[in-house]
Amino acid sequence: MKKLYAVIGDPIAHSMSPLMHNDLFQFYGIDAHYQALQVKEQALADAVRGLKAINISGFNITIPHKVAVMPLLDEIDPLAQAIGAVNTVVNKEGNLIGYNTDGSGYVRGLQNYLADLQDKKVLIIGAGGAARAIYFTMAHEGVKHIDLANRTAEKAASLAHDCPYDVITKALTLSEAEDNLASYDLIIQTTSIGMVPKTECEPISLHNLRETAFVSDIIYNPFETLFLKNSRLKGAGTQNGLDMFVLQGALAFEKWTGIFPDTERMKKIVEKQLGGA
Structure with missing residues (x-):
């Protein structure tokens, strides 16, 4: 049957x-x-x-x-x-x-690009459902330092408070994340900003992005968001949401x-x- x-x-x-x-x-x-x-x-x-x-x-x-x-x-x-x-x-x-399987799928895909994920200093942009799944799963997998940036820092702080796993986290505003972007090895964009049809938008400025960083965006339509394109042009490695x-x-x-x-x-x-x- x-x-x-x-x-x-x-x-x-x-x-x-x-x-x-x-x-x-x-x-x-x-x-x-x-x-x-x-x-x-x-x-x-x-x-x-x-x-x-x-x-x-x-x-x-x-x-x-x-x-x-x-x-x-x-x-x-x-x-x-x-x-x-x-x-x-x-x-x-x-x-x-x-x-x-959202968070596990994300981490599994990321491991095809990055080794020693546990030792990376990570910034997650957004504090919605996708951010929560990725943040909790990465913390569960042993990533030691994950900061959260959101338009309302209180929502990021609430998400950090909810995490049951051992992880070091700061809740940041988007402007604070921009100012400190050079300190991160991995930046993960989890919001809908940059998705079709509003493809000319970015969640934060990349002026402090270092070229050795890796930038991941969970959007895959378009395949390369403006955020990923500008990250690539600055020399960073990139991954879309596919x-x-x-x-x-x-x-x-x-x-x-x-x-x-x-x-x-x-x-x-x-x-x-x-x-x-």
């Missing part, structure tokens, strides 16, 4: 997860299908009960349901519990178990099937859908 998988969110028509996962099922000879399902906030509880009732094998959760889905599940992985958001669910013998998107999906696929998939294949599918690299 064909296994069923899904992604739920609102909106959902833009999701490229069905393209990635259905290609992987075919590539690995797995009799399964992955479907995008639009679920309104008020219908989330009914939707989760329905997915459980039809014995769905697993599903992903995207905006705006990553937090609200948690009390509807039977079990939550400890890291996902700490992050306070779930993006992947596994059905294990009728029990729905929630995980967060690795995070692909690897969070790869880790979900592994939890469902036991197979860690071909991530280059996944990346090419997304690049083609977006019109090429």
Whole structure:
């Protein structure tokens, strides 16, 4: 019998997860299908009960349901519990178990570019859901020094206060981050600033960026944000958000099937859908 998988969110028509996962099922000879399902906030509880009732094998959760889905599940992985958001669910013998592969996917992708990540001095720009997943996961992985910069420093301070892992963190305003940019080995941009259609914006000035730094932006549409372009022109190494998107999906696929998939294949599918690299 064909296994069923899904992604739920609102909106959902833009999701490229069905393209990635259905290609992987075919590539690995797995009799399964992955479907995008639009679920309104008020219908989330009914939707989760329905997915459980039809014995769905697993599903992903995207905006705006990553937090609200948690009390509807039977079990939550400890890291996902700490992050306070779930993006992947596994059905294990009728029990729905929630995980967060966003932060793990990000860190896994970053390790393809940077060695000795634990020893880097890191700046994360933003204090939203993506920043929280990345910050908590990096702290969990043993990164020792991670500062947080946000338009409202109080929100960054609140995020630092919530972190249950041993890490040295300062909460900064964006202007303070700009002034101290030269002290960071790795700068991670987690906001929506620079995303299509507002591509002519940057979250902070890069005038103090040193050329030995590495700059990562979780946006992948456009492939190179203005922030990344200007970082590259100053000599820094750069990475866009495609690795995070692909690897969070790869880790979900592994939890469902036991197979860690071909991530280059996944990346090419997304690049083609977006019109090429």
